[in-house]
Amino acid sequence: MMKGKTRYITTTAVFLALAVAFQSLRLILPASSIFGLINVQQLVIGCLVNLTIFLSAWLVGFWSAAALSVLTPFIAFFQGAVPIVPMIAAIAIGNLTLSLFAYLLRDKRVISLIIASVAKFSVLFALVTYVVIPVFVSAPAIKTVLSAGFSWPQLITGLGGGILATAIFPPLKNSLQKR
Helix, strand or coil: CCCCCHHHHHHHHHHHHHHHHHHHHHHCCCCCCCCCCCCCCHHHHHHHHHHHHHHHHHCCCCCHHHHHHHHHHHHHHHHCCCCHHHHHHHHHHHHHHHHHHHHCCCCCCCHHHHHHHHHHHHHHHHHHHHHHHHCCCHHHHHHHHHHHHHHHHHHHHHHHHHHHHHHHHHHHHHHHHHH
16 A cells, blocks of 8 residues: 555655546447447447556555445446446445455455456446345436446456556555656
8 A cells, every 4th residue: 555645645646637528438438338238439439448546546545445446336337337326325335345355455456357347247237236236227228228337247347447457556656666
């Protein structure tokens, strides 16, 4: 974990800025799907946002990753990528789950990325399927969108973000240690 309050806040802010920039790719990426299976925007942006959460957990600490976990769903909502307000909490809880497992298992990055991704997927799928849809959604179209988008694609984007983070981690860690 990073030491020094200024460095901690600054590095967290950089990761948050990256996450916001990645989420802004919605403006240029197509909303089409690959083989009718996964939305291009969701795949790319989900992997990149999860990348920032993993790196933040591994390099800065849990609270840094938690800040990203909570703030990024609000950004997605305001960008129109999250259709209903209760999904903000569901996504935040899923992201917090990823952050927690990524942080706790940070010394074993491959295991960390697998367990954190599966845990996020499981928590988010359960929240959407058993809480958000039954309690807050009556429109069949929104049920379908939420069921499809917050099921297995979340596992893919979690693993993708974790794999990217694993590749970037060593040089980034070396760079941060030299300063």
